[in-house]
Amino acid sequence: MVTPVIGMIVPPAAGDVPPEAYGLYPEGVRFAARGLALNRMAMDNYATAVERVRELARDLQRQEGAQALSLMGTSLSFFRGGSFNAELVDIMQQETGLPATTMSNSVRDALHALGAKRIAVGTAYSDEVNEKLRLFLEASGFEVAALTGMGIVGVADVQRTTPGDVTELGLRAFEMADGPVDAVFISCGGLPALHLSDALEAELSVPVVASSTAGVWGAVRLLDIPGTAPALGALARTDASVEPAHP
Helix, strand or coil, X not given: CCCCEEEEEECCCCCCCCHHHHHXXXXXXXXXXXXXXXXXXXXXXXXXXXXXXXXXXXHHHHHHCCCEEEECCHHHHHCCCHHHHHHHHHHHHHHHCCCEEEHHHHHHHHHHHCCCCEEEEEECCXXXXXXXXXXXXXXXXXXXXXXXXXXXXXXXXXXXXCHHHHHHHHHHHHHHCCCCCCEEEEECCCCCCCCHHHHHHXXXXXXXXXXXXXXXXXXXXXXXXCCCCHHHHHHHHCCCCCCCCCC
């Protein structure tokens, strides 16, 4: 039996497979990654980085045998809005003929799968990037009840955050919300998230969706692999037969 291969385009230059990939799916799937060499989470840096998406998609297909592709950077895919996010998917699909998605699509689909409407959001980002995220989420049908960021700009600084930092971020976002929320969303693919279902969902009594874990969930669903890994928390308990929403 041939092991399915999912290709991931990731922001850091090293091009390492995110730990959440094998943390959620330790067997049954092979992940391969290529890096965009993104140094800063800022508008000018994003515009330069996305020029390489076409090239890296082609590399993942030809060199790694990828059967599906995901752009694993949330802010990289939402910073110009929904139309540009869809354009990125089109670029990957047209270049390779493979099914493709983005981390922003995966987060959107995860929140919809959970029936979330009103959300509290914690991010790694600066205020500038947070406002772009707010616009994307509102255009995707969500009410943003709270939005707080860590003010991080450097990609290397994101990689230094700890699970405890992310737990505190989620708590802060939840507590900032004026009234009840349907879910907490942690945005930034570089923030560790495998612990969140245990650390936050039971305490807050609402689902917690994170870019890094939802991004893997959305990618594997392109190949009809159920997203039932326990570390997905409430997301793992949604109907695995629901079809992914392709743009």
